[in-house]
């Protein structure tokens with residue numbers, strides 16, 4: 001299954017996330033691809049991710065015959081405020097240079113000449129977009145226009161910030177990546193903006209941010225009807241409402257079970273019920 005943003009570039013419908021994998025990153029990326037994942041998410045931010053080990057996994061996979069162009073690779077620009085002393089660019093340089101340096105270092109880490117999606121890890125401020133965000137976005141638009149990334153996107157964004165970006169950017173984002181809480185209708189406001197603009201909404205922490213939903217007996221009943229688990233019901237729900245879910249599992253069994261969500265089918269009534277389950 002693939003999804004398409006407004007530019008018609010296809011994305012796989014499920015993504016494997018590499019945050020917090022540390023030294024297990026290489027092994028887990030290889031396992032995720034062997035299990036069937038074709039989209040990998042990372043970031044050039046050593047506090048939480050290890051891009052270079054993702055790159056090592058890609059090289060090992062290439063040797064096993066899994067070509068780079070059969071995989072969807074997404075990484076991020078993280079501003080200096082989100083980095084530790086291992087900032088992968090000169091933090092005293094202007095932001096346009098920082099983006100260029102960070103992107104180049106991502107290409108080196110990932111052993112590739114292009115990425116499929118390049119994401120701004122988050123705006124510099126909580127509300128609205130400031131001058132720094134616009135400078136970073138313009139630099140990212142340049143990377144998109146040069147073809148070095150096939151898509152650009154933004155993460156950890158509010159509905160207000162996304163609206164501003166869609167209205168004022170030269171190039172609108174093609175993807176949005178947010179933590180997805182059921183208590184706010186699974187990020188309904190942001191998802192609706194995405195839908196209106198043909199932006200692919202990627203949801204993370206679907207399980208960890210919604211533990212009460214996972215344990216809800218109604219989800220258990222649906223899982224029982226489908227002969228699956230509650231996690232797979234949530235992932236399937238995400239897919240059926242047009243979301244691209246991320247999973248960060250470290251378990252081979254969970255990888256396989258999660259991918260099976262693509263084969264499930266929830267009824268319209270079940271979808272409606274899950275959409276409002278925590279409201």
Ligand SMILES: NC(=O)c1ccc[n+]([C@@H]2O[C@H](COP(=O)([O-])OP(=O)(O)OC[C@H]3O[C@@H](n4cnc5c(N)ncnc54)[C@H](OP(=O)(O)O)[C@@H]3O)[C@@H](O)[C@H]2O)c1
Nearest residue numbers: 017018019041155204205206231246247248249250251254
């Ligand atoms: N843009 C951002 O700021 C941002 C922030 C956070 C995350 N992310 C991205 O999103 C990815 C996923 O993060 P996440 O927070 O959604 O997941 P996560 O926290 O990495 O993992 C999900 C947790 O749920 C557990 N789990 C239990 N049953 C599971 C099942 N059937 N399938 C999957 N997990 C199961 C996992 O344990 P087991 O390992 O035992 O399965 C794991 O502890 C990250 O790796 C990263 O790429 C982005």
